[in-house]
Amino acid sequence: MELRNLKTLIKVTPYQHQEEAFKFVMDKFKNPGGAALLIEMGCGKSLISVAVTGALYEESKIKKLLIVCPLSICGVWEEEFSKFAGFDYDLKILRGTADSKMMMLNLMNGSPLQVAVVNYESVWRIEPQIKNWGPDMIICDESHRIKTHNIAASKSLHRLGEKTGYRLILTGTLITNKAIDAFSQYKFLEPKIFGKSFYAFRNRYFDMVGFGQHTPVLKKLMEPELKEKIHSIAFRATKAECLDLPETTDIVRSVELEPNAMNIYKHLVRDSFAELSRGEVTATNILTKILRLSQLTGGFLGDDEGKTIHQVSTAKLGALEDIVDEVTSSGKKLVVIARFIPEIDEITKMLEKKNLKFSIITGSVKNRSEQIQKFQNDSDVSVFVGQIATAGLGITLTKSSTMVFYSLDYSMSNFEQTKARIHRAGQCDPCTYIYLIAKGTIDEKVMRSLNKKYDLASSLIDDYRQGLNPFRIERK
Numbered sequence: 109m110e111l112r113n114l115k116t117l118i119k120v121t122p123y124q125h126q127e128e129a130f131k132f133v134m135d136k137f138k139n140p141g142g143a144a145l146l147i148e149m150g151c152g153k154s155l156i157s158v159a160v161t162g163a164l165y166e167e168s169k170i171k172k173l174l175i176v177c178p179l180s181i182c183g184v185w186e187e188e189f190s191k192f193a194g195f196d197y198d199l200k201i202l203r204g205t206a207d208s209k210m211m212m213l214n215l216m217n218g219s220p221l222q223v224a225v226v227n228y229e230s231v232w233r234i235e236p237q238i239k240n241w242g243p244d245m246i247i248c249d250e251s252h253r254i255k256t257h258n259i260a261a262s263k264s265l266h267r268l269g270e271k272t273g274y275r276l277i278l279t280g281t282l283i284t285n286k287a288i289d290a291f292s293q294y295k296f297l298e299p300k301i302f303g304k305s306f307y308a309f310r311n312r313y314f315d316m317v318g319f320g321q322h323t324p325v326l327k328k329l330m331e332p333e334l335k336e337k338i339h340s341i342a343f344r345a346t347k348a349e350c351l352d353l354p355e356t357t358d359i360v361r362s363v364e365l366e367p368n369a370m371n372i373y374k375h376l377v378r379d380s381f382a383e384l385s386r387g388e389v390t391a392t393n394i395l396t397k398i399l400r401l402s403q404l405t406g407g408f409l410g411d412d413e414g415k416t417i418h419q420v421s422t423a424k425l426g427a428l429e430d431i432v433d434e435v436t437s438s439g440k441k442l443v444v445i446a447r448f449i450p451e452i453d454e455i456t457k458m459l460e461k462k463n464l465k466f467s468i469i470t471g472s473v474k475n476r477s478e479q480i481q482k483f484q485n486d487s488d489v490s491v492f493v494g495q496i497a498t499a500g501l502g503i504t505l506t507k508s509s510t511m512v513f514y515s516l517d518y519s520m521s522n523f524e525q526t527k528a529r530i531h532r533a534g535q536c537d538p539c540t541y542i543y544l545i546a547k548g549t550i551d552e553k554v555m556r557s558l559n560k561k562y563d564l565a566s567s568l569i570d571d572y573r574q575g576l577n578p579f580r581i582e583r584k
Contacts, residue, residue, distance in 0.1 A: 117162040118155060118192045123352040125345050129156045132343040133276070134163055140273035142297035144251075144342035148280040149434055149510065150357045150540030151345050154188040157247055157278060162195040165221040170244035170274060172222045176265065177249035179227040180427035183362050183547065185249070189223065196220030202230065210237045228253045232264035244273050246296075250430060251277035252437060254296060255289035257306045262292045266304075269296040281437045288314060288324045290338055301337050347509060353538040356531060360555065361427060362547045365405070369421035373404050373549060381577045389572055391565035395518065398550055398564070401579060405546035406515045408450045417450050424514060424544045425454055431512055431542060436464060436490045441483070441507050443492045445499065445526055446514035455493055455514065466491040469499040476503070483507060500526035509537040514544055516554050518564045548581050 114122060114130050122130070129145060133156070136143040147153040164170040175185050182201045189199050197220050202209040209230060214237075216222040224243070231238065246268060248254060254262040269275050275297050281289075291309045294302050302309045310316075313334050314324035326334065347353060365373060380397040387393060403409065407421040428444065435442040446452050452470060459466050467483040469476055469492075483492045484507050492505055496515075500522050505511075511530050516523065531539045545551040557564040568578035576582070 113163070114159055117159045117166075117194050119194045120155070120192060122155065122159070123152065123350065125350045125352060126152050126156050126159075129153075129343045129345065130159050130163075133160050136341055137164060137169070137274055142269075142275040142277075142294075142341055144277045144279075144293075144297060146279060146281070146342050146344045148346045148438065148440075149431070149542075150347055150359065150538070151280075151350050151353065153278050153280075154185070154249075155192050157249075157276060158189055158192040160276065161221065161223075161245065161247075162193060164245065164274060165195060165197075170221070171219070172216070172241065172243045173224070173245045173247065174238060174241075174243035174268075174272075175223065175225045175247045175249060176228055176231050177225065178253060178426075178430045179229060180363060180423070180430050181249065181361065182225050182227055183364055185223075185225045187362060197223050199223040199225065202226040202234075206230070206233050209234050213237055213241045216241070228261045231268075232260040235264045235268065238268060239271060242271075243268075245276070246272045246274075247276045247278065248293070248296065249278045250434060251279045251293045251296075252281045252289065252433065254292050255286075257292035257295065262296070265296045266292075266299075270299075280434050286437070287326050287334055287338075290334075294338070298341055301340065347537045347540070350538070356527075356539045356541065359540060359542045360545055361431075361542055363423045363427045363544050364547050365421050365423050365549070369404070369407075369423065370548070372409065372420055373401070376401060376404060376409075377577065377579045380579050384572065384578075389569055391569065394565045394568050394572075394578065397579065398518070398554075398568070401550040402515060402554070403448055403450075405549045405551050406446070406448055406451045407454065408448065419450070419454070422454075423546065424451075425458060427544050428455065428512060428514060429458055432459070432462070432464070432491065435510055440510065441490050441492070443494065443505050443508045443511040443530055444514055445494050445496050445511060447496050447517050448515060449495070451514055452493055452495060459491055459493070464491055465489045466493055468493045469503070470495040471498045473498075480504070494526075494529075496522055496526055500529070503529055504532060504534065505529045506532060506534040506536075509535060510540045510542070512542045512544065516543070516551070516558065518554060518557070520558060520561060523558050550579060550581075552581055 133143045145153045161173050186199055200212050202212055254265055277293055277297050291302055291306055313330045314326055317323050317325050407419055408417050409420050410417050465488050467479040467489055469479055480503050482489045496517055508530055545555055571578040
């Protein structure tokens with residue numbers, strides 16, 4: 109596949125580094141084998157992957173593609189194919205019970221390109237069915253999920269990789285910083301590089317030190333060989349290196365609420381509309397009802413008096429955890445912005461469980477300057493957690509170039525001011541903004557109003573006057 113044909117495979121104009129990455133992978137895929145895209149979040153590795161699969165499909169090298177990824181981003185692949193693919197495909201996300209996943213696989217045959225998306229937690233449970241389906245290519249997204257060689261998902265993918273012609277891993281993690289993590293990922297990708305024995309790999313490249321000799325330390329003399337082998341089939345790109353990237357990149361990551369949480373949400377939408385119909389329709393009434401819906405999409409619901417808060421969903425928390433893992437494992441820092449205190453409490457609990465040090469600013473935090481200084485100057489503090497109403501003004505967080513909006517409020521001023529915390533004087537890298545949006549919920553309307561800079565309450569009042577339920581998301 110000539111490079112000039114890349115633009116016929118995708119529906120958008122690629123950046124230079126994406127063209128280079130595509131050419132690199134296609135060169136490796138002249139024959140069956142493996143390749144790695146070690147590309148930071150925000151640099152478009154999914155676009156490259158879509159283009160590669162399209163090229164292989166049009167060359168009749170693949171008919172069936174399996175994408176394995178964290179549960180929280182299964183839906184992202186559906187959106188990315190829809191946005192980028194300039195070729196025919198049929199994509200299914202394998203959901204539900206093991207039996208339902210198997211039934212879906214059994215129906216995925218023929219043409220066009222068949223694309224099955226499954227999460228890491230499920231792949232080993234249906235390994236025999238996947239093997240029987242016979243994918244021609246496997247993509248492991250966020251492949252650091254299989255960095256441990258002896259867990260079920262890793263062992264399953266090692267076996268499946270042996271039977272699959274084309275294998276691609278995607279991760280933004282600088283695996284050379286934790287070089288021992290490379291073994292399991294490369295055992296799936298291309299076993300001939302490091303062999304199939306973890307202990308032979310470890311003994312060749314690492315000294316075991318510390319108490320009980322459980323800590324692997326890379327041997328200085330072996331470092332050049334290890335790096336050479338890792339990069340022999342890997343294309344590496346960071347935001348700092350991609351000079352063709354825009355100054356800012358927005359990524360909307362759709363999150364699916366659990367069925368029970370979605371049922372609660374739909375009931376709340378109906379109740380909110382009924383209450384609105386019985387009273388005066390004002391901006392205040394509209395925004396009060398949106399507030400409760402927004403709390404629910406973040407995972408929490410208060411009782412009628414608002415005194416007791418119940419957690420009803422962890423969907424966004426799971427999606428955030430995947431982002432935290434990717435960014436911090438590459439040695440980068442991350443800013444997380446949320447609106448509600450219960451959300452922030454759960455975020456900080458998650459960080460504590462991971463033994464990650466963080467700074468925090470909410471309305472109750474008094475030592476704001478100290479928290480900012482820690483994040484900016486202490487290399488051990490890898491995450492900043494801020495409440496959007498209090499962390500949007502007067503602070504500089506340029507040690508991070510990635511900001512996650514866990515939840516949003518409706519103020520355009522707050523939104524723009526908060527984004528400016530990382531995109532300001534002193535920032536050396538292009539900035540990436542990630543928005544966690546609960547699919548099919550009020551989150552989508554809030555995001556749309558902020559993007560298009562219109563007043564949310566007025567828009568929803570107009571919807572109501574046209575006989576619509578302003579809280580419902582209308583699908584075209």
